[in-house]
Amino acid sequence: MVLQLFKKSQMWRKPDLKNRYEVVIIGGGVHGLSTAYHLGKLGLTDVAVIDKSYLGGGGSARSTAIIRANYLTPEGIPFFRESHKMYENLSQELDFNLLFNQMGRLDLGHTDSAVYWLNVRAGFNQLLGVNSRVIDPNEISELVPVLDLRKGKTMPVLAALYHPPAGVVRHDAVVYGYARAADRMGIELHPFTEVTGIIKSNGRVTGVQTNSGQISAGTVVSATAGWSSTISTMVDLDLPITTYPLQAFVTEPLKPFLDKTISSANLHAYAYQTDRGEVVIGGPVDPYPTYSQRATMNMLEDLSVFILKLLPILKPAKILRQWAGLCDMTPDYAPILGKVEGLDGFILNCGWGTWGFKAAPIAGKTVAELVATGQTPKLIQPFGLDRFENGRLINERAAATAAAIH
Amino acid sequence: MAFLVPCPNCGERNVYEFRCAGEIVTRPNSDAPQSERTAYLYLRKNVAGEQREWWYHKLGCRKWFTAIRNTVTNEVTETAWPDETVA
Ligand SMILES: Cc1cc2nc3c(=O)[nH]c(=O)nc-3n(C[C@H](O)[C@H](O)[C@H](O)COP(=O)(O)OP(=O)(O)OC[C@H]3O[C@@H](n4cnc5c(N)ncnc54)[C@H](O)[C@@H]3O)c2cc1C
Ligand SMILES: [Zn+2]
Numbered sequence: 001m002v003l004q005l006f007k008k009s010q011m012w013r014k015p016d017l018k019n020r021y022e023v024v025i026i027g028g029g030v031h032g033l034s035t036a037y038h039l040g041k042l043g044l045t046d047v048a049v050i051d052k053s054y055l056g057g058g059g060s061a062r063s064t065a066i067i068r069a070n071y072l073t074p075e076g077i078p079f080f081r082e083s084h085k086m087y088e089n090l091s092q093e094l095d096f097n098l099l100f101n102q103m104g105r106l107d108l109g110h111t112d113s114a115v116y117w118l119n120v121r122a123g124f125n126q127l128l129g130v131n132s133r134v135i136d137p138n139e140i141s142e143l144v145p146v147l148d149l150r151k152g153k154t155m156p157v158l159a160a161l162y163h164p165p166a167g168v169v170r171h172d173a174v175v176y177g178y179a180r181a182a183d184r185m186g187i188e189l190h191p192f193t194e195v196t197g198i199i200k201s202n203g204r205v206t207g208v209q210t211n212s213g214q215i216s217a218g219t220v221v222s223a224t225a226g227w228s229s230t231i232s233t234m235v236d237l238d239l240p241i242t243t244y245p246l247q248a249f250v251t252e253p254l255k256p257f258l259d260k261t262i263s264s265a266n267l268h269a270y271a272y273q274t275d276r277g278e279v280v281i282g283g284p285v286d287p288y289p290t291y292s293q294r295a296t297m298n299m300l301e302d303l304s305v306f307i308l309k310l311l312p313i314l315k316p317a318k319i320l321r322q323w324a325g326l327c328d329m330t331p332d333y334a335p336i337l338g339k340v341e342g343l344d345g346f347i348l349n350c351g352w353g354t355w356g357f358k359a360a361p362i363a364g365k366t367v368a369e370l371v372a373t374g375q376t377p378k379l380i381q382p383f384g385l386d387r388f389e390n391g392r393l394i395n396e397r398a399a400a401t402a403a404a405i406h
Numbered sequence: 407m408a409f410l411v412p413c414p415n416c417g418e419r420n421v422y423e424f425r426c427a428g429e430i431v432t433r434p435n436s437d438a439p440q441s442e443r444t445a446y447l448y449l450r451k452n453v454a455g456e457q458r459e460w461w462y463h464k465l466g467c468r469k470w471f472t473a474i475r476n477t478v479t480n481e482v483t484e485t486a487w488p489d490e491t492v493a
Contacts, residue, residue, distance in 0.1 A: 229452035240448035242428065243477075288426035291454045291478045294407035298422045331448050388448045389441065 011176060012183035017190055017212050022046035023371055024208055024217040026195045026231055029060035030171070030357060031349050032223035033178035033189075034364025035371075040185035042372045047187045049179075050210060052194035056175030059225045060357065062293075062325030064248050064282050065174070066261050066272070067358040068105055068166035070132040072121050072399040075382035076334060077128040079362060082379065084130075086361035087169060096177035098169050101275065103259050105166035106140060108310070110155040110266040117398045118161040125163075132163040146257050146313045155266055155309070166261060168272055171357060178364075198234040198346075205235065205345040219371050221347045226291070226326025228350040235343060239336065239350070240388050241328045244285035245292065246354050247299045249322035251314065253277030262310065265400075269306035279314060281307050285327055285354060295322045329353045334394035337367060337383040338376050347371060348385060355400060409480040414487060415467040421480075427460035429453075430472065430491075454478050458491070 023039060025032045028051030036049045051057070069084040071077045091098045109115040118134050125132040137149050140160050150156040179189055190212075197209035198220065207216035222231045226243045254277050263270035269283045283303045286296070300322050308315060328350050330336060336351035349367045352359065366377040376384070387393060410418040429450055434442040451457065456476050463469055472491040474484040 227454070229450070230454050233451070233453070238445065238449035238451060240450065242450050242452050243454075288421065288424075289428065289452070289477065290407065290480055292407040292480055296408040298408055298420075389444045 011180045012189050015188050017048070017193065017210075017215070018188075019214065020216045021048045021188070022218045023048075023221065024215055024219075025049045025221045025223055026208065027051060027058070027223035027225065027227075028055040028179070028189060028191060029058045029223065029225060030056065030175050030178065030360040031225070031352065031363055032221070033175060033182060034360040035221055035223060035349060035367050036182040036187050037178045037185075038364045038368030039371060040182055040187050042368055044368075044372055045186040048190055048215070049182070049187065050190045050193045050195060050208070053191065055179055055189060055191050056172060058227070059325040059327060059352070060171060060175050062246075062248070062323050063171045063357040064280050065169045065171040065357050066105070066166065066270075067100070067169050068163055069130045070105070070107065070121055070125050070161060070163040070166070070399065072117070072124060072396055073334075073394050074124065074128065075394050076396045076399070077124055077130055079379055079383075080358060081128065081130050083359050083362035084165065086365070087167075087358070090174070090177070090361060094177035094181050096173060096180065098173045098177060099275065100167055100169045102165050102167035103261060103272065104143070104162065104164045105261040105263065106144065107161040107163070108140075108157050108262060108264040108266070109159045109161075110150070110157060110264065112158075114266050115159045118159060121161055121399060130163075131165055132161055134159050135162045144258065144260050144262060146311060147262065148310055148312050150309065168261060168274070169357075174357075174360065195231065198231070200235060203342060203344065205343060217345075219345050219347060221349055221367065221371065223349040225328045225350060225352050225356065228328050228348070235346060237340060237343065239385070240331050241336070241351060242289045243291055244289050244327050244329050245324040246282070246285045246327045247295050247303070247322065247324045248280060248282035249295075249300060249303065250274075250278040250280050250320050251317040252320050254279065254317060257313065258311070264310060267306050267309050269303060269310065271307055271311060278320065279317065285329065286324070291326065293324050293326060295324045327353045331388075332393040333396040333400045335359065335363065335383050336385050337363060337380045338370060338385065340385055351383075353400070355396075407480055409482070411461060411473065411482055412485055413463045413466060413469070414471050414485045415469055416463060419463070419466055423463060423465040425462040425464045427462060430458050430460060456483070461485075
């Protein structure tokens with residue numbers, strides 16, 4: 001009885017690394033694991049997910065995990081809409097409580113041009129089946145009484161894009177849920193295994209070199225977010241990606257006073273209160289690219305100044321933690337998904353920047369379909385790497401949180 | 407991670423005084439093929455290690471210069487004025 005109590009129940013197995021898999025996924029963050037899970041659902045289980053660190057220890061561990069679909073472009077909106085729908089059912093599907101709290105969200109506009117773009121977004125959202133609308137300061141006050149509308153000050157709140165189904169999810173639960181489900185289907189998870197090279201023959205990727213030996217593979221998927229360029233350089237591929245850190249911090253737990261996520265691109269800050277009462281605060285990426293994941297005092301000061309303009313009530317609150325994660329920023333604030341011309345057997349699942357957590361379900365599903373069938377699903381065709389060559393950039397910038405500085 | 411940048415004019419200053427304008431890329435000729443222009447506009451090495459990049463001392467002397475910085479440790483090992491920079 002006692003022994004039974006102390007018996008470790010493991011979330012996933014620890015198999016030995018084989019020297020061949022049908023599919024090798026580099027990166028065990030939310031995207032690599034979602035892709036693995038969806039491959040399993042399609043019956044492809046000879047799959048290994050390889051991560052140089054612990055599972056979900058990259059951007060996925062550091063995400064503020066706001067899930068929303070109120071994007072701007074006709075390519076982006078349907079993609080994020082489908083992902084949002086999948087999140088609504090994901091706790092059931094993975095049999096794991098992801099604490100998905102659909103608290104709703106306000107994107108605040110403080111200038112005429114910002115309000116113009118909020119209206120454009122509302123229009124496109126409604127046309128494409130996403131629930132959002134522009135509301136006035138009175139309604140904003142009713143939804144978030146503590147918000148300073150900044151009447152008579154610089155940057156008054158003029159309007160907001162209200163997106164009721166937006167929410168926040170428990171980021172590590174999503175990672176563990178996908179990992180456990182993939183493992184149960186027979187897919188292998190190999191944390192603490194670093195990819196050090198990619199094996200190519202005749203213009204085709206045929207495997208990876210790791211610090212635990214060589215593995216051959218039918219297909220290699222790179223889901224390495226902020227590290228994508230370090231992987232692509234192994235196949236002499238330059239990507240339209242620059243790695244920037246994004247920082248966030250949380251306050252001590254406070255009584256419930258805020259039940260919406262609020263975001264202001266004009267004031268470079270966003271915030272929400274967690275179920276535990278802590279207030280999570282974030283903003284734009286750091287002003288210079290780096291692979292260092294150390295947070296900075298300057299950013300803590302800047303974000304505090306920005307958020308106090310909206311939530312002066314937070315002034316006496318103590319700060320508990322601050323952190324940084326790497327973001328693979330693209331020029332058009334949209335992801336890069338799919339095949340690479342002239343390089344068979346290599347699939348990209350990256351360009352997730354500061355916005356990728358919400359996309360994991362649909363990206364995993366569509367990339368898995370591509371791996372299984374060789375055909376790029378329609379939903380992700382606009383996100384191919386070739387869009388930069390063809391001048392078909394997507395431009396989601398106006399819908400990226402607090403992106404104004406960058 | 408914050409760090410100090412040695413401006414060739416002002417000496418070591420807090421990185422937040424500067425604007426980093428990214429890795430140096432060479433502009434192709436106007437008759438260069440489309441692929442080279444795409445590369446110039448969008449594609450980046452984004453190395454995890456030493457790279458040569460553009461810096462602007464926006465809250466100081468407001469001069470542009472180039473630096474070699476390690477993007478993992480953020481150590482700046484060399485700075486130069488644009489006309490002294492070897493590409
Ligand atoms: C502070 C912060 C807040 C954010 N907030 C939001 C938000 O509110 N909403 C939202 O949608 N998105 C948000 N994001 C973005 C989102 O978190 C990321 O886009 C997403 O987590 C990326 O997931 P991923 O699986 O692609 O990458 P990661 O989770 O970064 O995983 C990549 C993995 O690759 C591994 N790896 C790298 N190199 C190698 C190698 N050579 N060999 C083996 N493995 C390797 C890494 O160890 C890492 O685990 C935020 C990000 C940050 C940093
Ligand atoms: Zn100077």
